[in-house]
Amino acid sequence: MEKQTLISLYATELPGHETDDNACNDIFHENTETEYRLAIRAAAEQVSGFLKNTKKPFSGIKPATLLEEFEDISLDNPLPDYKSLFDEVNALYIKHATAFHLPQYIAHLNCPVVIPALAAEVIISAINSSQDTYDQSAGGTFIERRLIDWTGQQIGYNEQCDGVFTGGGSQSNLMGLLLARDYYALTYLNHNIKLQGHPANANKFRIFVSEKAHFSNHKNASLMGLGEQSIVKIATDERFRMDAALLEQAIQLEIEQGNIPIAIVGTAGTTDFGNIDPLQEIGRIAERYNLWFHIDAAYGCGLLLSEKYRYLLNGIEQADSVTIDYHKSFFQPISSSAFLVKNKLHLNIIRHHADYLNPKEQDYDELPAQINKSITQSTRRFDALKLWFTLRLMGKQKLGQYTDRIIDTTEQAACLIESSNHFDLLSHSDLGVLVFRYVPQLVPAIDVCAMNLYIKQTMFFNGEVLVASTRVNGQFYLKFTILNPLTTIKHIQNILTIIKKHGKDYEQRRHTPAHSGTN
Numbered sequence: 360m361e362k363q364t365l366i367s368l369y370a371t372e373l374p375g376h377e378t379d380d381n382a383c384n385d386i387f388h389e390n391t392e393t394e395y396r397l398a399i400r401a402a403a404e405q406v407s408g409f410l411k412n413t414k415k416p417f418s419g420i421k422p423a424t425l426l427e428e429f430e431d432i433s434l435d436n437p438l439p440d441y442k443s444l445f446d447e448v449n450a451l452y453i454k455h456a457t458a459f460h461l462p463q464y465i466a467h468l469n470c471p472v473v474i475p476a477l478a479a480e481v482i483i484s485a486i487n488s489s490q491d492t493y494d495q496s497a498g499g500t501f502i503e504r505r506l507i508d509w510t511g512q513q514i515g516y517n518e519q520c521d522g523v524f525t526g527g528g529s530q531s532n533l534m535g536l537l538l539a540r541d542y543y544a545l546t547y548l549n550h551n552i553k554l555q556g557h558p559a560n561a562n563k564f565r566i567f568v569s570e571k572a573h574f575s576n577h578k579n580a581s582l583m584g585l586g587e588q589s590i591v592k593i594a595t596d597e598r599f600r601m602d603a604a605l606l607e608q609a610i611q612l613e614i615e616q617g618n619i620p621i622a623i624v625g626t627a628g629t630t631d632f633g634n635i636d637p638l639q640e641i642g643r644i645a646e647r648y649n650l651w652f653h654i655d656a657a658y659g660c661g662l663l664l665s666e667k668y669r670y671l672l673n674g675i676e677q678a679d680s681v682t683i684d685y686h687k688s689f690f691q692p693i694s695s696s697a698f699l700v701k702n703k704l705h706l707n708i709i710r711h712h713a714d715y716l717n718p719k720e721q722d723y724d725e726l727p728a729q730i731n732k733s734i735t736q737s738t739r740r741f742d743a744l745k746l747w748f749t750l751r752l753m754g755k756q757k758l759g760q761y762t763d764r765i766i767d768t769t770e771q772a773a774c775l776i777e778s779s780n781h782f783d784l785l786s787h788s789d790l791g792v793l794v795f796r797y798v799p800q801l802v803p804a805i806d807v808c809a810m811n812l813y814i815k816q817t818m819f820f821n822g823e824v825l826v827a828s829t830r831v832n833g834q835f836y837l838k839f840t841i842l843n844p845l846t847t848i849k850h851i852q853n854i855l856t857i858i859k860k861h862g863k864d865y866e867q868r869r870h871t872p873a874h875s876g877t878n
């Protein structure tokens with residue numbers, strides 16, 4: 360019976376679909392349960408196909424070839440049935456989608472996702488609650504609040520903490536800097552930026568970040584009208600962590616020059632090296648100079664789950680605000696992130712009352728409204744449910760063990776790379792990132808940057824292994840980001856063997872006069 364209906368779904372003969380114009384069978388409503396179930400099941404089949412058929416992290420398709428697939432498509436002419444739609448989407452997208460779940464994907468901060476969170480996604484999108492007010496998401500409001508409180512507890516905050524789910528770490532970092540700026544002006548200049556705009560001396564405001572801090576801090580400073588000139592970059596130590604002594608010198612220098620330090624951003628897990636700034640020392644400096652202390656733990660937040668490595672985040676509890684990306688390190692599907700503050704009163708700085716949504720006279724203990732805590736979104740997905748499913752079904756401990764496994768594999772990989780004379784490793788990692796490059800074996804004078812770029816690109820267009828890259832002191836390096844607990848040292852060994860092979864090929868071609876110049 361069901362199988363038959365599935366076939367009819369594929370063959371456009373969905374009951375009532377064409378016959379009754381008033382049925383509105385594509386709208387999700389009380390009489391479209393069958394249509395809904397079949398469509399979701401058929402979509403899940405596509406995902407199964409993706410898991411079954413994808414053996415490489417990438418198909419290797421070139422942009423020009425992929426673009427050709429789009430040429431004959433007219434968005435003004437709908438397809439006859441789901442079958443045609445899935446065929447089309449397979450060709451355009453699924454076939455070439457990057458497979459983050461494969462150990463050969465070792466490039467960016469994209470984690471494999473946990474299945475409970477995927478089940479939650481089905482509920483989130485269909486019921487489609489919006490997290491702004493109680494009348495749009497009653498239970499959702501409290502689920503989000505409990506998860507924020509729980510995250511605050513993991514950080515080491517007391518019950519004064521608060522926060523909100525956001526669309527991502529960049530957005531959370533924006534909230535951190537915005538609160539820092541507005542808090543400074545209110546407290547020390549008696550100036551309300553929310554109402555009055557910048558004070559005359561706002562161009563003297565200074566924000567201290569490490570050289571390796573995430574670029575969103577720079578973008579956010581621009582967005583806030585302070586300009587990138589407000590960002591003071593502090594040099595890092597041998598493991599690419601902020602040098603606390605240099606931070607203090609830089610703050611003093613800015614003060615001497617008549618500028619106004621307002622905030623420090625510490626990074627707990629840099630995107631490039633996965634290392635953690637000295638949070639405790641930075642916290643003490645922030646206290647000494649009365650500066651807002653924001654910690655960007657978009658990546659490093661996974662350590663909150665770990666018993667073994669939680670100590671690496673010691674000092675995080677001193678922060679005035681923290682960025683958490685569950686979609687980086689809690690195995691959650693995109694998007695799932697949060698912004699937390701130590702003192703909930705600070706969120707009042709950004710509160711705005713709209714008469715139709717969250718009027719001033721409303722009692723927010725009686726009718727809570729998460730929109731009071733959000734600056735960048737009104738309508739907001741109920742992403743919190745994914746984390747709820749994950750914690751309630753898997754538990755923190757299991758997630759923590761995954762995190763430990765990732766860190767242990769990374770350390771093994773670091774030792775392997777370090778001990779090989781084929782590679783030059785720049786730093787060990789507190790988390791899962793290794794920056795290294797293949798070093799010439801045959802032709803010492805070879806362009807090492809070009810050779811490593813060649814290795815990366817060759818693997819990308821073969822689709823066999825996807826690694827990232829970065830530049831350090833102008834030099835090109837390969838980068839592993841290990842976020843998959845299923846990745847083993849054996850996988851790493853195989854990947855290194857492939858890298859060596861392409862490196863050797865490149866060298867040999869340069870080495871053999873007959874072939875030189877062909878590349």
Ligand SMILES: *Cc1c(COP(=O)(O)O)cnc(C)c1O
Pocket residue numbers: 468526527528529530532573575626628629630655656657658684687696
């Ligand atoms: C990824 C990342 C961000 C940005 O988070 P999005 O969720 O991508 O917006 C911020 N900071 C660090 C350290 C990151 O690694």
